[in-house]
Amino acid sequence: MSDIPRGSDSGNRSPGEAGWYDLFSRGARDWLRHNDKVRDAVRQHLPQIVAGADVLTGGASTVRVPVKMLEHYRFRLRNSNEQQGVGQGQAKPGDRIGRPQQDSENQRGQGGNEDGGVQYTLEFRIDDIVDWLWEEMQLPNLEAKAGRAKEDDWTREGWDRRGARSRLDRRRSMKESIKRRGVQSASGAESPSFTDDDLRYRQLAKREQPAMQAVVVLLLDVSGSMGERERQISKTFFFWAIQGLRRQYRHLELVFVAHTSEAWEFEEDEFFKVTGTGGTVASAGLKKVRQIIDERYSPSQYNIYLFYASDGENFPSDQPQAQAALEDVSGDCNYSGFLEVAPLAGSAPDSEIGRLFVDLSRDDDSVGAYRVSGTDDIWNAVRHFFTHASQGS
Amino acid sequence: MPEPMHTEDWQSHISRIEQLARAQGLKYHPVEFEVVPESFMTEIAIYGLPVRMPHWSFGVRYIYQLIQHRMGLSRLFEVVFPGNPGRAYLAKSNSAAENVLVTAHVLGHADFSANNMLFRRSQDQVGEHIVEQAAAHARQIAMAIEEHGLERVELVLDAALSLEQHIDIDQGLRRPRYPETIAERGPPANDEFAKRFASLGPDTARPAHSGPAKKAPIPPHPESDLLWFIAQYAPEMEPWERDIFLAVREESFYFYPVFACQIMNEGWASYWHARLLREADFLPSAAYVDAIKCHSDVVRPTASGENVALATNPYHLGFSIWEKIVEAQGLEAARRIMAEDDDFSFVRNHLTHDLATELKLFRFKGPATGTLTVQEMDLPMLHEALLHPKYGFGAPRVSASRIHVDGKLELVHDHLTDGRGLDPERARKVLEYVARVWRRPVTLATIDNDQRSVEISVSPGLTPSFTR
Numbered sequence: 122m123s124d125i126p127r128g129s130d131s132g133n134r135s136p137g138e139a140g141w142y143d144l145f146s147r148g149a150r151d152w153l154r155h156n157d158k159v160r161d162a163v164r165q166h167l168p169q170i171v172a173g174a175d176v177l178t179g180g181a182s183t184v185r186v187p188v189k190m191l192e193h194y195r196f197r198l199r200n201s202n203e204q205q206g207v208g209q210g211q212a213k214p215g216d217r218i219g220r221p222q223q224d225s226e227n228q229r230g231q232g233g234n235e236d237g238g239v240q241y242t243l244e245f246r247i248d249d250i251v252d253w254l255w256e257e258m259q260l261p262n263l264e265a266k267a268g269r270a271k272e273d274d275w276t277r278e279g280w281d282r283r284g285a286r287s288r289l290d291r292r293r294s295m296k297e298s299i300k301r302r303g304v305q306s307a308s309g310a311e312s313p314s315f316t317d318d319d320l321r322y323r324q325l326a327k328r329e330q331p332a333m334q335a336v337v338v339l340l341l342d343v344s345g346s347m348g349e350r351e352r353q354i355s356k357t358f359f360f361w362a363i364q365g366l367r368r369q370y371r372h373l374e375l376v377f378v379a380h381t382s383e384a385w386e387f388e389e390d391e392f393f394k395v396t397g398t399g400g401t402v403a404s405a406g407l408k409k410v411r412q413i414i415d416e417r418y419s420p421s422q423y424n425i426y427l428f429y430a431s432d433g434e435n436f437p438s439d440q441p442q443a444q445a446a447l448e449d450v451s452g453d454c455n456y457s458g459f460l461e462v463a464p465l466a467g468s469a470p471d472s473e474i475g476r477l478f479v480d481l482s483r484d485d486d487s488v489g490a491y492r493v494s495g496t497d498d499i500w501n502a503v504r505h506f507f508t509h510a511s512q513g514s
Numbered sequence: 515m516p517e518p519m520h521t522e523d524w525q526s527h528i529s530r531i532e533q534l535a536r537a538q539g540l541k542y543h544p545v546e547f548e549v550v551p552e553s554f555m556t557e558i559a560i561y562g563l564p565v566r567m568p569h570w571s572f573g574v575r576y577i578y579q580l581i582q583h584r585m586g587l588s589r590l591f592e593v594v595f596p597g598n599p600g601r602a603y604l605a606k607s608n609s610a611a612e613n614v615l616v617t618a619h620v621l622g623h624a625d626f627s628a629n630n631m632l633f634r635r636s637q638d639q640v641g642e643h644i645v646e647q648a649a650a651h652a653r654q655i656a657m658a659i660e661e662h663g664l665e666r667v668e669l670v671l672d673a674a675l676s677l678e679q680h681i682d683i684d685q686g687l688r689r690p691r692y693p694e695t696i697a698e699r700g701p702p703a704n705d706e707f708a709k710r711f712a713s714l715g716p717d718t719a720r721p722a723h724s725g726p727a728k729k730a731p732i733p734p735h736p737e738s739d740l741l742w743f744i745a746q747y748a749p750e751m752e753p754w755e756r757d758i759f760l761a762v763r764e765e766s767f768y769f770y771p772v773f774a775c776q777i778m779n780e781g782w783a784s785y786w787h788a789r790l791l792r793e794a795d796f797l798p799s800a801a802y803v804d805a806i807k808c809h810s811d812v813v814r815p816t817a818s819g820e821n822v823a824l825a826t827n828p829y830h831l832g833f834s835i836w837e838k839i840v841e842a843q844g845l846e847a848a849r850r851i852m853a854e855d856d857d858f859s860f861v862r863n864h865l866t867h868d869l870a871t872e873l874k875l876f877r878f879k880g881p882a883t884g885t886l887t888v889q890e891m892d893l894p895m896l897h898e899a900l901l902h903p904k905y906g907f908g909a910p911r912v913s914a915s916r917i918h919v920d921g922k923l924e925l926v927h928d929h930l931t932d933g934r935g936l937d938p939e940r941a942r943k944v945l946e947y948v949a950r951v952w953r954r955p956v957t958l959a960t961i962d963n964d965q966r967s968v969e970i971s972v973s974p975g976l977t978p979s980f981t982r
Contacts, residue, residue, distance in 0.1 A: 151573030210822035346546035
């Protein structure tokens with residue numbers, strides 16, 4: 122704001138120059154700055170806020186967070202349990218009247234209303250939130266496994282004097298033209314602005330590239346022991362894990378598998394509504410995953426991530442098979458994570474399936490397990506898996 | 515509403531109203547009138563000045579004001595800034611008839627600010643061009659933002675503006691630093707008494723030299739001018755940060771008389787717009803009626819449709835007191851009172867028992883939440899209840915009492931005078947603001963709900979820093 126109305130000329134302005142005053146939209150500017158500060162404040166508490174929010178429904182790309190206006194603090198006396206003041210009007214001593222309304226504008230030095238006053242909602246883009254969170258929690262970016270997943274693609278490589286018109290490099294051609302004319306005019310020869318020899322075309326060559334395709338397999342235990350709460354936690358975890366992977370891979374495919382003693386593949390919108398009955402046979406789910414990978418996602422083409430959420434109870438008789446299936450599947454995955462959704466807070470995963478993952482993770486960095494008991498733990502889980510996944514690769 | 519007058523008519527009337535005003539003895543610096551859009555008026559009301567430094571807290575007030583405005587709770591006709599020339603901003607939405615009234619009102623304010631001692635003292639110190647000075651401060655801060663970044667400047671403004679009311683108006687705007695040493699005693703006087711006293715024996719002889727000069731404590735007494743004290747004595751403040759503190763302080767010196775003379779000043783302006791309007795025989799009668807209607811809206815004691823209000827309208831209160839003074843003592847005495855008083859002396863000396871009864875003023879009391887009871891008329895108590903929010907610029911009394919050797923700042927709250935302790939949460943937040951510029955721990959002594967002393971301490975290291 123370097124332009125300031127000053128001197129006597131401002132007094133002579135005609136009323137038609139309303140635009141002049143619009144230059145001073147200071148109130149709006151400072152209000153926007155206030156909102157930025159609110160955003161910063163919200164951002165610092167994002168893990169708590171978004172973990173609890175039901176962000177998945179509707180596939181919305183934004184989250185709405187209710188916020189209060191910030192208060193610019195000043196020294197103020199404690200609230201008294203008594204009040205007094207002066208009024209005016211028809212009233213006799215001893216009359217009883219209702220409470221006065223708090224009029225914050227009349228009192229100097231009150232930055233905000235006492236009770237937070239107006240509440241309003243701020244909308245946050247989920248992409249932004251994920252970026253902030255990764256920054257805030259200093260989560261590593263995952264790397265595609267080099268040397269294993271490769272694909273052939275055309276890349277630009279060099280220039281040629283012949284080529285398809287669509288690949289004409291104008292900038293390069295112009296350079297050539299200037300060079301030629303420089304030489305020609307120095308020797309006194311006539312120099313046309315462009316000749317065919319000036320034209321340069323971009324060349325393409327087939328080269329092997331690291332695959333940037335990825336697939337996430339979300340395996341969810343939907344047996345009777347997985348209640349509403351356990352599913353909500355799993356769902357929220359899945360959501361943020363996917364968001365984290367999306368940062369890394371432009372093409373991210375999702376596979377949803379639910380299992381009890383059998384396993385089925387679902388579409389996203391049905392996936393979280395599935396309720397199964399009966400017991401848990403982990404190997405059924407893992408075998409289904411194996412089958413899907415074999416059919417559609419060759420490990421040489423895809424970076425594969427597996428996240429498995431369950432309360433971890435498994436039929437003891439299934440343990441050997443589950444172990445074999447897990448070892449088989451995890452060998453093809455960049456990372457396999459197990460989220461143990463436990464009713465009680467605890468440290469290490471200690472369920473049947475949890476133990477399988479923990480055992481395997483001793484020798485294999487690309488396997489991990491984490492125990493959560495509520496939405497508050499979800500960020501720790503995300504942090505755990507992503508930190509490990511990046512070390513494993 | 516039919517428009518009985520046009521803007522041009524109003525402009526042609528300005529000089530005639532001014533003639534009337536001067537004939538009535540109003541003495542003021544020239545006033546420049548400017549008609550501005552309502553959005554601009556709103557901003558002037560929020561910032562207190564047409565161009566002022568940016569700060570997010572003004573944005574919050576802006577939204578509150580917009581909400582109030584939408585609900586039709588407030589309407590601004592004019593804002594006038596004292597100075598030479600004075601500047602008056604008139605809302606574009608005023609009708610021409612309203613503007614006649616507003617012009618007379620503005621001249622009343624101009625007369626007040628040119629003659630009232632508190633205003634004159636403030637203008638002697640701050641200068642007669644507050645609008646331009648505030649704009650220069652805004653530019654100074656814009657430049658600081660460019661050089662040091664918004665976040666660093668904001669930290670300084672957070673602290674400075676939260677201490678906005680903590681100045682010592684009696685010490686003056688420009689004051690020297692405390693003496694570095696305690697003044698040495700002069701040589702013993704060589705008079706009769708001294709000779710006889712010395713002859714009494716060696717015990718009473720004065721030491722020949724007083725030794726090395728003693729370092730004076732800082733501050734030598736509890737210092738209530740916190741903005742000045744921090745700007746002068748903060749151990750590690752950068753020069754540009756001190757400048758921001760001093761800029762905020764200068765604006766506070768300008769705001770103080772406006773705050774401390776509100777009842778007198780609004781009353782005086784209302785008295786004169788009514789009186790000048792009565793004598794403005796050149797006005798078309800329709801315009802006159804409109805203007806009188808506007809006058810009665812402004813000086814109405816209670817909102818329309820209500821017959822009891824739990825607040826007073828300073829326009830009405832001031833207007834009524836001035837009418838009584840002029841009636842009983844004449845205009846000359848009124849002008850002397852206008853020059854010498856502020857709201858404290860004005861209300862205590864001139865709001866009489868009869869007038870308070872006539873105006874149906876009453877004192878109420880009650881629990882913080884619940885029904886209030888109207889109290890018996892007791893004039894001194896009524897005065898104090900009216901003036902209570904005005905003490906100390908409307909802020910609790912907090913002073914700087916000591917700087918420790920390690921630079922720790924000690925603040926103390928005068929809870930005895932204020933009657934109760936500080937709100938601890940807000941106090942802690944303010945200390946956090948202060949600690950970021952003081953860059954050493956800051957503590958504050960006050961009392962809790964049970965009258966026990968409490969100390970609130972904040973260390974700058976524990977507060978979020980601006981480096982990311």
